[in-house]
Amino acid sequence: MFGEESHLPYDRPPLTKDFLLGKVEEGQLTLSDVQSYGTVDILHHRATRIVAIDRGQRSIMTDRNEVFEYDKLLLATGSRPRRLPEIDDARAIYLRTLDDAVRLRSVLEPGRRIGIIGAGFVGLEVAAAARERGCEVCVIESAGTVLSRGLPPLVSNAIQRLHLSRGVEIVCGQTAKGIEWTRRGPINIELSHRVFPADAVVVGVGVIPNTELAAAAGLEVDNGIVVDCHLQTADPAIFAAGEVTKHPVGKAGTLLRLESWNVAHKQPLVAAACMTGRDLVYDEIPWLWSDQFGHNLQILGDIADSQDFLLRGHLDSEQWTLIALNSATEPTGVIALNSGRDILMMRRVLKNGGNLPLDVISGSRPVSAKVPVG
Template sequence: MTSELQVVVVGGGECGARVAHDLATSDLDARVVLVGREARAPYERPPLSKSVLVDDDPRPVEPYRDGRLDVERLEVLAGRTATSLDLEGRTVELDDGTRLGFDRLVLATGAQPRLLPGLPAAALTLRTFEDALVLRDALQPGAHLLVVGAGLVGLEVAASARTRGAQVTVVEAAERALGRAVPHPVARVLVERHEAEGVDLRLGTTVASASAGSGGWRVELSDGTSLAPDVVLQAVGSVPEVGLARDAGLEVDDGVVVDAAMRTSARGVWAAGDCCAGPVAVLGRRQRLESWRMAHDQAAVAAASVRGEEVSITAVPWFWSDQYDLSLQVSGMAAAATRWVERPRPDGTVVHLGLDADGVLVCAAGAGRAAVAKDVRMAERLVAAGARPDPDQLADPAVQLRSLLS
């Protein structure tokens, strides 16, 4: 007879792999089963729109190298999908009919690309390593790629495609690229770079109609022009994978709803990563966050909470993007800012610092060569501290950001 707990983690992505590893190597007396739909070891998604599209011999980058998922109390079931949850009976059913009993359950099911109604099924999407290989094959020099959506993934793919010598058109329904997650002047830096690289970027433009047949693609745009691209990528955001949770009666609202300890509305069930929506302190409300580092931060909090520790997520959201030799860095939440301060850097780039209505620093963002990251990282410490810095000092490059921490 064993008192060992059974913990099931559904979703073998960035977040699920970390939760499972954390729990299996902790002092919790538990056996951990990680169920992942993809028939390969967990890997990181950020390279899919970057190095995987341009490198000669792309390989999946594993979040845990050196077999770190190969730990004694962890069983990895790859290529298996959880199809239903029985919260009363405490079981998860898999697509091969197996029922896994659990004492505690973590949902880390991620997200799927949002599909644009009206686009033929031949339009590609990018979420998995296999998707990236298909796209990579299509990006031959001279091929014409149409990207629908000027968000992070769309613009990263545009940069990679130009690097590969493909011709690129990007259409974006909004009047600006990168939505509200990136302050407008920072987005402009990237837009100007894409234009300088020869990307035909059409803002305020939609696909009016599209067909894909034996004669290839025919796309009519809302600006009255028509295109005949060789390949079309739809990159219009993602939808959280919440089917299991919703069918089991968990609260869902653009993501599985969680509290600050990543607990769902059901006892003994947690959710973390791209599939969940929880409180974001700097924003003052609930939001689904989709970023690599947040997947780590939430995994750590979920694992601690599963172990019974009193924890809550305090991490400041941060994401980056690489396009050409430019790095975009955003800490905090641009949507929380009501006023922006510009802080010039010696290399000519500008860090934009967002303050809320109470003067609290809530966002720092910049795009440029790697050095911009240094200021954004330092400003993130001010965001984390809830600092109310003097805007004139923030704007003055002679004033060290570190000095404003005190």
């Protein structure tokens, strides 16, 4: 097992949540210790980068010019933060690794001013953690609302209202026109009508899949490493897993690349089974979650193209469920806040292709994706 980081493999989701809040420490994030790997004959090469794959020789080369042969190879290269060329990388914080999170946590002190560029899940989770630690927070988003990628406006608006109610300043429809990196004073973020003086700038504007190694080896790459339902590439000896994969999703088998813990957790299990001769398929329903200000937001299934929904509860309350419907009024997905029971119910419905329970239908009201609803 090879990895570029010097740390043992660790759990990433807490980096934007409990780790920033000080609820967990570095040692609690580690998935297994060195001794555990040794007992099952796993040799972990830390701080080691693979620079080439020789498919003909079935070998890989490290950045130290070491060559290792393989019978089967798994690529779990993940992704890296998308960087803004106008922002000095040395001063800006791009949160991806444990080292990034350690650096960010060190500046989240009461009264500190934190500028966050990007209002996706990472940006908003950092904003929530920073506010809970007593920081002043300004989130800057080029789109018209937060969480604009893939979520209906009525949900985006509800999450935005949650942040505003907790004292987060949100500036949508703008980009940082310029950033002045002063030597001793604040980092001045220039907006359209004013300047936000920040003590730190966090950038969360998406990620880029690490496909270069696969592409150089001649594997099919299309915004991700293309794999089949067994997570196998076109080369029968090479598999891929995690958010770097572009894999079949749903009954139609649409190739998608999904950025979620579920993919990172479940795909390696299927890949390992298939690499050792078992015939398993990865057919998990897309699922992700986000924790912000003590609230748990979960998204299950396909909601991207839905215009009609059933709403249980009120979007300004602390618990609601929004069920996505297709043109035939069949459920295709769900977005829920603090409603784990409804997520479990919808998982059964989506997996088995059944109908919604009558009590769910009777306790819901129809809403449109484009109309803000209280």
